[in-house]
Amino acid sequence: MNFIVNLYNLLPGGHDPTFRMFWLAVIGYVISMALFFGYWAFKKRIFLKIAFPLMTVAWLLHGAEEWWGSIPYGRPPVGDMYEYLSTLSWIIVGVFLFLAWRYRAYVLGGPMLLASVTIMAIGAIFFAPPGPLIPALQSYWIAIHVTSMVTATALFTCGIIFGVLAQIKSRKDKGSKVIVQSDGNYVERIVPGGASQGEAVCLAPSSALEELSHKFVMFATPIWFFGIMAGSMWAEEAWHSWWSWDPKETTALITGIVYAIYLHARNNMKVTGKVAFGLQVLGFCCMLFTLIAVNIWITGLHSYAT
Amino acid sequence: MANNYYQDNSLGAEFLRFFRWLRSMKTAIGIMAIIAFFCLLGAILPQDPSDVAKFYQSYPTLAPVLNDLGLFSVFTQWWFLFLVVLLVVSLSSCLYQRYRGYFAMMRVAVARRHQAKIKWQTAISKFGSLAFHSAILLIIAGAAYGKIAGYGGQIALLPGVPWTNTRSEYDEFHQGLLSPNLPNFQLKLLQFYVRFYKNGTPSYFDSKVAIIQNGRTVGIRNIKVNQPLNWDGINFYLNSYGWAPILVLSRGNQKLFDGPIVTTGSPFLSNGVLKVPGAGPPGDQIGATMAFTPDYAAPRLGGQELKNPVLFIQVYKGNLQLNKPQSVFDINLSEMHQIWIGKLKPGQHISLPGGYVLSFPTVERYSALSVNYDPGFPIIIAAFLIAGLGLIARFYLPLIGGKKLDLSPKVQPEDNSVKEPTEGIEVGNIV
Numbered sequence: 001m002n003f004i005v006n007l008y009n010l011l012p013g014g015h016d017p018t019f020r021m022f023w024l025a026v027i028g029y030v031i032s033m034a035l036f037f038g039y040w041a042f043k044k045r046i047f048l049k050i051a052f053p054l055m056t057v058a059w060l061l062h063g064a065e066e067w068w069g070s071i072p073y074g075r076p077p078v079g080d081m082y083e084y085l086s087t088l089s090w091i092i093v094g095v096f097l098f099l100a101w102r103y104r105a106y107v108l109g110g111p112m113l114l115a116s117v118t119i120m121a122i123g124a125i126f127f128a129p130p131g132p133l134i135p136a137l138q139s140y141w142i143a144i145h146v147t148s149m150v151t152a153t154a155l156f157t158c159g160i161i162f163g164v165l166a167q168i169k170s171r172k173d174k175g176s177k178v179i180v181q182s183d184g185n186y187v188e189r190i191v192p193g194g195a196s197q198g199e200a201v202c203l204a205p206s207s208a209l210e211e212l213s214h215k216f217v218m219f220a221t222p223i224w225f226f227g228i229m230a231g232s233m234w235a236e237e238a239w240h241s242w243w244s245w246d247p248k249e250t251t252a253l254i255t256g257i258v259y260a261i262y263l264h265a266r267n268n269m270k271v272t273g274k275v276a277f278g279l280q281v282l283g284f285c286c287m288l289f290t291l292i293a294v295n296i297w298i299t300g301l302h303s304y305a306t
Numbered sequence: 307m308a309n310n311y312y313q314d315n316s317l318g319a320e321f322l323r324f325f326r327w328l329r330s331m332k333t334a335i336g337i338m339a340i341i342a343f344f345c346l347l348g349a350i351l352p353q354d355p356s357d358v359a360k361f362y363q364s365y366p367t368l369a370p371v372l373n374d375l376g377l378f379s380v381f382t383q384w385w386f387l388f389l390v391v392l393l394v395v396s397l398s399s400c401l402y403q404r405y406r407g408y409f410a411m412m413r414v415a416v417a418r419r420h421q422a423k424i425k426w427q428t429a430i431s432k433f434g435s436l437a438f439h440s441a442i443l444l445i446i447a448g449a450a451y452g453k454i455a456g457y458g459g460q461i462a463l464l465p466g467v468p469w470t471n472t473r474s475e476y477d478e479f480h481q482g483l484l485s486p487n488l489p490n491f492q493l494k495l496l497q498f499y500v501r502f503y504k505n506g507t508p509s510y511f512d513s514k515v516a517i518i519q520n521g522r523t524v525g526i527r528n529i530k531v532n533q534p535l536n537w538d539g540i541n542f543y544l545n546s547y548g549w550a551p552i553l554v555l556s557r558g559n560q561k562l563f564d565g566p567i568v569t570t571g572s573p574f575l576s577n578g579v580l581k582v583p584g585a586g587p588p589g590d591q592i593g594a595t596m597a598f599t600p601d602y603a604a605p606r607l608g609g610q611e612l613k614n615p616v617l618f619i620q621v622y623k624g625n626l627q628l629n630k631p632q633s634v635f636d637i638n639l640s641e642m643h644q645i646w647i648g649k650l651k652p653g654q655h656i657s658l659p660g661g662y663v664l665s666f667p668t669v670e671r672y673s674a675l676s677v678n679y680d681p682g683f684p685i686i687i688a689a690f691l692i693a694g695l696g697l698i699a700r701f702y703l704p705l706i707g708g709k710k711l712d713l714s715p716k717v718q719p720e721d722n723s724v725k726e727p728t729e730g731i732e733v734g735n736i737v
Contacts, residue, residue: 103713135510139532204713212711219705222697229690238532240458240543240676242686243449245381250349257342261335268331298350299357 021065028058029117036109040202048106059093069130078146079133085123089116091154107202111161141234148227155220159213160284163277166209221259228252239301248302251290258283329399337393348380394446401439427703434699441693452682457481459677463495464550464566465670477634489538492518498671506609513544513673543676548576549598550672551617554665555582568672573610575599579637581626588625593637595620615669621646
């Protein structure tokens with residue numbers, strides 16, 4: 001027991017118990033991520049049997065850490081950059097739990113946990129112990145505006161993960177080009193891809209992953225716009241104008257426009273494949289710019305968010 | 307001929323071709339993309355005059371070029387507004403066409419009801435899309451109406467001095483072309499309350515104000531951050547607060563000035579001016595510049611709270627040149643000469659040359675408020691509701707009873723006819 005306590009005290013986080021819980025969750029995620037990747041590589045279900053319960057426990061611990069810190073202050077855990085990024089990764093793991101339950105898509109666990117752990121590592125830089133909000137943020141709108149933004153961000157992140165997986169898988173599905181020597185000449189031949197009969201496969205076909213990614217963007221874009229509108233209503237109460245071209249609200253609008261262009265291209269103009277994926281990547285970059293760059297380099301009305 | 311207009315070169319046919327181009331979805335998306343690009347420039351480059359000044363210092367060669375291109379005020383440039391107008395025209399003509407198509411489809415569906423050609427979910431979902439796009443137009447209309455018919459500005463509520471809703475009592479005022487007359491009422495600051503964290507940043511502040519109409523108090527409200535006061539459709543927002551030293555200037559038995567001075571700047575050291583044109587004819591007017599600190603711990607400044615208040619003041623005599631336009635926070639010293647310099651503590655008074663007595667009885671906090679009258683906001687709320695419901699109908703309704711996505715891994719069917727021996731050099735994957 002003493003050994004465990006000593007081990008726990010070795011975790012970074014100083015004297016803050018919530019931050020130690022955060023790192024405990026990170027360790028749980030990292031181990032289960034390795035096991036999920038192991039399942040992908042070796043196709044042995046034993047990996048899942050360890051990874052899935054471990055990740056669930058880490059997820060519950062992570063959630064308890066976040067809500068325990070923020071509920072006493074009567075707000076969701078989105079009060080600063082650390083809480084925002086932590087909640088973001090918590091939702092991503094939550095989405096994976098949903099996908100595992102509904103589609104048995106366990107193999108997605110590796111990449112999704114990789115994203116979560118990366119986000120948490122970035123979030124740890126901004127760590128601040130939970131506390132009351134500054135007067136500017138003391139409003140019920142924080143629960144509506146920031147929660148919808150963080151949810152949409154998490155779903156967009158899931159969307160881009162599936163989009164990348166679809167692109168990787170499409171190369172595998174399509175096969176490869178080989179040069180064969182016949183009659184002294186070199187000729188190009190195409191070797192069909194995909195797994196051969198009897199070979200165990202984990203990842204769904206590229207088209208299904210692409211559709212999943214598209215569905216996530218379709219689900220997230222309305223939430224993103226809802227978040228912008230809620231923020232606008234809040235701004236009317238707090239900043240004396242419902243729209244003031246603040247850098248963060250402007251880039252959030254741009255992100256929404258780019259994702260809207262993706263949806264028009266994908267739904268109405270039947271653009272698929274590389275072009276659609278490119279638009280999705282552009283939208284995701286705009287979202288990252290809104291989330292991080294605007295906080296760090298550009299000062300505006302949202303500057304307290306760091 | 308109408309149906310042969312592709313060969314027709316008349317002006318009408320040209321216009322029709324242009325209109326057809328404008329109402330296509332590709333054009334609308336293109337315009338959106340261009341608007342998004344300029345928005346990005348507007349988000350990255352400084353748009354606020356004080357930020358622009360800093361940018362000029364950091365990039366002295368680049369800044370004038372950007373200024374000539376109008377990129378320091380992207381959102382008010384004529385070409386930006388032109389792009390928005392173009393989007394409105396494109397979107398509304400596109401929408402008109404789609405509404406017609408939608409209702410034609412519905413008529414057919416209703417006529418052939420027993421054949422059940424159309425699912426109700428699909429019908430509502432399509433209408434949701436139309437509603438959302440209409441809401442975009444409504445938002446732009448609401449924004450334009452608010453700009454044209456609204457007004458706003460900055461005010462300071464001084465302790466004990468009622469503020470009247472007239473143009474001259476605003477420190478900064480802007481209005482649209484069709485803004486109405488300002489309704490007549492007064493605001494009076496009753497009490498200002500602030501609480502601090504240990505590190506000195508404010509944890510809470512509010513202002514208690516009385517609303518006075520025709521000399522009668524008709525309401526007493528608390529204004530705080532995130533809780534504006536709405537009166538007659540006008541919103542009053544508590545922005546910040548500051549110190550207002552109260553000064554009295556007299557000569558003999560005659561009181562020349564008695565009132566608070568608004569000081570602006572940091573909470574540790576703020577600046578203000580005093581202008582007393584009534585002290586005499588131009589040439590004998592009195593003016594002063596001052597700096598106030600609530601906690602003077604020489605040689606450094608202390609905290610934000612009133613512990614050791616000190617007012618540093620320079621008094622001038624001469625011509626204030628009030629016939630020339632000037633800000634209430636500035637004083638034109640070009641025709642004035644200094645007659646006294648020193649510091650005062652609350653309760654002290656000094657005698658100035660010429661028989662004047664300047665006293666500093668006390669200091670109080672004033673509240674800085676933003677005022678905004680936006681008659682377009684109800685339109686915005688309506689548009690947001692329509693947009694939200696439209697998005698739900700378009701994107702979430704089809705999810706009910708939708709087909710479950712098949713994410714099970716599949717083994718690709720083997721096709722022996724194309725199977726080639728895999729000997730050879732692999733040069734790369736097919737894109």
